[in-house]
Amino acid sequence: MAIWNLGSINADFVYAVPHIPTGGETLRSTGREIYLGGKGTNMSVAAARAAATVHHIGAVGDDGEWAVDRLMEYGVDTRFIARVEEDTAQAVIAVDSHGENMIILFPGANDAIPQSILQEAMAEAQTGDWLLIQNETNLQRTAATLGRKMGLRVAYAAAPFDADRVQAVLPHLDLLFLNRVEADQLRAATGKEPQDLGVRDVIVTLGADGADWFGPQGHRHFDAVPVTPVDTTGAGDTFTGYVMAGLDRGQPIAQAIKLAMRAAALMVTRHGTADVIPDLKDLEDFRP
Ligand code: ATP
16 A cells, blocks of 8 residues: 655745844844755655655656655655746745744745646556645645545645635545644634534644544544653644554554654654654654
8 A cells, every 4th residue: 555645845944033024124044954844745754754655746846856855765756756847845934032933935846736747646556545635736626536536545634724725625535634723714614513524534633632533433532642842843744644654554543643643742852844753663762
């Protein structure tokens, strides 16, 4: 079995600043780091670190070869990442000394993934594989429809939240991931509770309060693994990637969620995103 992830690939430019700049202000940064990022990338890396076979479907520009190389080094199949005319997506992130941040997102190549690369990937997919989608690329609805038609199981992480986009894919989903805020936004948009959306399994993550799973047998709550967080960036993506990997190797969803919570808890004790997502060995040694 395998996971096919239609996902974003970003270069995250993180600038350390004395304060968050206001309109018209010019501000000197005190440092800059460049990281591999994007929700799609993080989820591919997390699932690969959880020992799944992961095929990433996406796009970069001429400036994105390093990102593809990095994904490959992390054990992700990069054959279905197209090279397009648009520049690779970028997030420009300013972070002050209190951890407050400001983000400018340039979607670039993430919005220009050619349909042909999706079709090439789907031609290799097998019935029963998982197709994972988030709201940071084009082709979401096309992929969900195609995946369902081909007998793949389809999962969607509704982040960043867009009510129209999530509702467009809902009828094709087997599994939906929402965080607490997204669950409230979807409730407001549809007037429905998670268990009434017509999706077999819905997982609502609740940060330090854990997660709720709404499945065919009803609702179950999972407490988070207690840790002292230093940076919660990427917790949700790590959780999603680990749940997908567990399901892909045939684990019951409750077990997949429990392991994903350990991975996400360890993740919030680390600074950074894709580069520091824990692997299974890290989890064996993790004593919270
Ligand atoms: P982000 O956007 O920051 O990546 P998110 O909003 O998508 O995250 P959260 O609900 O914040 O997702 O977190 C996902 C999972 O990560 C939670 O269900 C929990 O298991 C774990 N987690 C997050 N924060 C903490 C914390 N402070 N302590 C322990 N576990 C946490």
